Amino acid sequence: MQLRLRTKLTLVITGLVLVVVAALSLVFVAQITVEALEQANEQAEFVGRQVFAQTRQSLRDAPEQDVRPRSQSAEDLRDYVQRALEVHSGLHAQIESVLAYSPNIDEVTIADVAGVAFLSSDASLPGHVVPRRPPLTELLSQNFFTQIKTIYGPPRNYEVSYGFTMGGRPFGDVRLRVTTAFLRKSMAPGLKRLEIFVLGALVFTLALAAAVSWATLRPLAAISEQLDRITAGEFDTGAAGAGASGETGDELGQVSRKITKVGQQLRGVHEIFSTLRENMDQMMSGLEDGLLLFSRDARAVMVSPAAEKFLAASGKQLLGRRASEIFPPGHALRAALRLDGEELGEVTAETELETSEGRRRVRVSVQEIEENGERRGALMTLRDLDSIENISTQLQVSERLAALGRITAGVAHEVKNPLNSMRLWLENLKESLPGREAGAMAAVNVLDKEIDRLDTVVKRFLDFTRPTEVHLEATQLAGLLREVLQVAGPQLRKARIRTTEMLAEDVPEVYADRALLKQAVLNLVLNAAEAMPNGGDLRVGLQRRGEMAEIMVSDSGQGIAAEHRQKIFQLFFTTRPGGSGIGLASTFRIVQLHNGSISFTSEEGRGTSFQIELPLAS
Numbered sequence: 001m002q003l004r005l006r007t008k009l010t011l012v013i014t015g016l017v018l019v020v021v022a023a024l025s026l027v028f029v030a031q032i033t034v035e036a037l038e039q040a041n042e043q044a045e046f047v048g049r050q051v052f053a054q055t056r057q058s059l060r061d062a063p064e065q066d067v068r069p070r071s072q073s074a075e076d077l078r079d080y081v082q083r084a085l086e087v088h089s090g091l092h093a094q095i096e097s098v099l100a101y102s103p104n105i106d107e108v109t110i111a112d113v114a115g116v117a118f119l120s121s122d123a124s125l126p127g128h129v130v131p132r133r134p135p136l137t138e139l140l141s142q143n144f145f146t147q148i149k150t151i152y153g154p155p156r157n158y159e160v161s162y163g164f165t166m167g168g169r170p171f172g173d174v175r176l177r178v179t180t181a182f183l184r185k186s187m188a189p190g191l192k193r194l195e196i197f198v199l200g201a202l203v204f205t206l207a208l209a210a211a212v213s214w215a216t217l218r219p220l221a222a223i224s225e226q227l228d229r230i231t232a233g234e235f236d237t238g239a240a241g242a243g244a245s246g247e248t249g250d251e252l253g254q255v256s257r258k259i260t261k262v263g264q265q266l267r268g269v270h271e272i273f274s275t276l277r278e279n280m281d282q283m284m285s286g287l288e289d290g291l292l293l294f295s296r297d298a299r300a301v302m303v304s305p306a307a308e309k310f311l312a313a314s315g316k317q318l319l320g321r322r323a324s325e326i327f328p329p330g331h332a333l334r335a336a337l338r339l340d341g342e343e344l345g346e347v348t349a350e351t352e353l354e355t356s357e358g359r360r361r362v363r364v365s366v367q368e369i370e371e372n373g374e375r376r377g378a379l380m381t382l383r384d385l386d387s388i389e390n391i392s393t394q395l396q397v398s399e400r401l402a403a404l405g406r407i408t409a410g411v412a413h414e415v416k417n418p419l420n421s422m423r424l425w426l427e428n429l430k431e432s433l434p435g436r437e438a439g440a441m442a443a444v445n446v447l448d449k450e451i452d453r454l455d456t457v458v459k460r461f462l463d464f465t466r467p468t469e470v471h472l473e474a475t476q477l478a479g480l481l482r483e484v485l486q487v488a489g490p491q492l493r494k495a496r497i498r499t500t501e502m503l504a505e506d507v508p509e510v511y512a513d514r515a516l517l518k519q520a521v522l523n524l525v526l527n528a529a530e531a532m533p534n535g536g537d538l539r540v541g542l543q544r545r546g547e548m549a550e551i552m553v554s555d556s557g558q559g560i561a562a563e564h565r566q567k568i569f570q571l572f573f574t575t576r577p578g579g580s581g582i583g584l585a586s587t588f589r590i591v592q593l594h595n596g597s598i599s600f601t602s603e604e605g606r607g608t609s610f611q612i613e614l615p616l617a618s
Contacts, residue, residue, distance in 0.1 A: 009212070014202075018201075029191070036183055036190075039186075047098050048161070057088070058091045061090075103186055107177035108121045108175070109125060161175045301377075310355050312354075332353045336349040346367060350364075362384060426444060475512040478505055480521070498537050519586070520587040538556075548615060553610045559605055596613050
């Protein structure tokens with residue numbers, strides 16, 4: 001992530017201050033640590049002297065407690081000392097006071113020279129050898145980092161001892177155990193104050209750094225605003241954006257004034273270029289063919305919007321790339337272009353290409369651009385032959401339907417009146433027949449049925465040609481297609497047809513007349529079912545293609561014969577015995593009413609797939 005200069009300056013200032021704060025913090029922590037250790041050592045020595053004083057007092061008070069040595073042997077003297085210590089209440093009170101009011105001491109033990117405990121605050125130790133622990137002075141003599149590692153590592157025990165003699169000979173000592181867990185606790189208040197100091201220093205530093213960077217970079221911000229105005233095309237307002245820096249005589253002010261002059265010079269060039277670009281964009285946006293303009297060294301310098309469909313890449317990705325990079329080895333167009341190295345020669349060829357809209361037949365042509373006999377570049381044109389054929393077919397069908405609609409409307413109007421007259425006179429004839437002869441009545445009934453049949457045909461003509469009122473509303477196509485499959489479900493199950501839904505839920509809504517669109521899709525589903533009399537697979541799909549929603553209805557039926565494909569949407573054209581030939585024509589008309597398009601692909605013996613494309617509501 002690219003950092004702004006102001007952010008960098010703020011971070012540098014903050015970092016420098018934090019380095020100083022960190023160094024001071026280390027000194028402060030070291031001081032706290034040494035003070036804690038020295039205080040613990042002094043306190044332990046002081047407590048040791050007090051316990052030793054009580055130990056001597058207990059020996060003086062022993063005769064009053066009727067405790068005397070049986071002899072002067074070492075063993076009797078040891079028993080005498082232990083009994084004297086055990087019965088002296090003042091010594092016990094002293095030990096309890098030490099544990100209660102000395103935060104760093106958690107054990108007091110009086111032991112003989114062999115390390116066997118006479119008396120201890122730990123009831124399990126008297127009579128047992130108490131192992132020596134490292135003296136606290138050893139930790140005091142270590143360096144700062146070792147002290148911190150020891151105090152904040154796993155708990156460890158140290159001791160402070162105070163020896164005493166009897167009869168002029170060493171007889172034992174008072175041992176006080178100091179644990180690092182208690183030392184850590186005693187250091188906590190000082191470290192808490194340090195944390196508050198560091199946090200305050202950090203906040204103050206950030207505020208100070210932000211203020212300094214803002215004051216330092218304010219002229220650069222004005223120059224940046226000036227450049228933004230020029231980039232946006234506001235060439236005459238560059239000086240206004242310079243602010244204070246533009247009016248000062250320092251280096252930044254000089255840069256600002258020069259930028260203003262450059263902006264004024266660019267104004268004329270920008271106007272000419274903008275006009276050319278607008279004209280070019282308007283011209284290229286209306287083209288269905290994809291255009292790529294290559295420079296002399298075969299780099300793409302212009303890519304039309306339609307070319308992105310053929311090459312499945314955006315124009316920004318293609319601009320500046322060489323032809324060999326756009327059409328790498330294995331690309332379908334490389335062989336058609338006969339591309340060897342970076343040279344693009346004149347060529348015209350047809351090939352199949354996988355585009356963003358599926359596989360298409362594409363015609364590719366390259367024209368060299370020369371000036372004064374010197375090659376300047378090449379223009380490549382990509383044309384979708386399948387789309388052109390589909391558009392041509394749909395245009396022909398639309399024209400035929402329109403012409404047929406005009407004819408059928410006139411014919412239906414002219415036939416309707418005679419049919420009504422014929423029915424009236426046929427009713428009069430029925431009433432006037434003498435005796436209602438069986439033969440005559442049979443003939444009259446036949447005429448009556450034929451008139452009804454003609455009347456039904458005329459109504460179909462009128463219904464198809466009558467303008468349809470469309471009620472558009474925002475419609476979620478996935479739900480609509482499920483409703484169609486639910487309606488057609490019984491018939492599909494009866495025909496032993498397996499249905500597969502491939503409905504993308506993220507396709508946006510379209511504006512549609514739900515009733516008409518459901519009828520159009522239902523016609524396709526029922527036609528697909530009739531194309532599979534012995535059962536088969538029906539696939540109904542929905543997906544987004546650019547700014548269009550595509551509905552797909554595919555079957556595994558008999559397919560459409562090649563000679564019938566040009567007539568498939570014509571009114572009254574059908575290959576099914578008893579079919580009306582209205583269903584697909586109605587579907588075609590409904591899709592046109594929704595500003596959509598319908599196409600199909602078919603392979604005899606393998607099935608047919610219809611695609612309906614409708615514009616998204618967005």
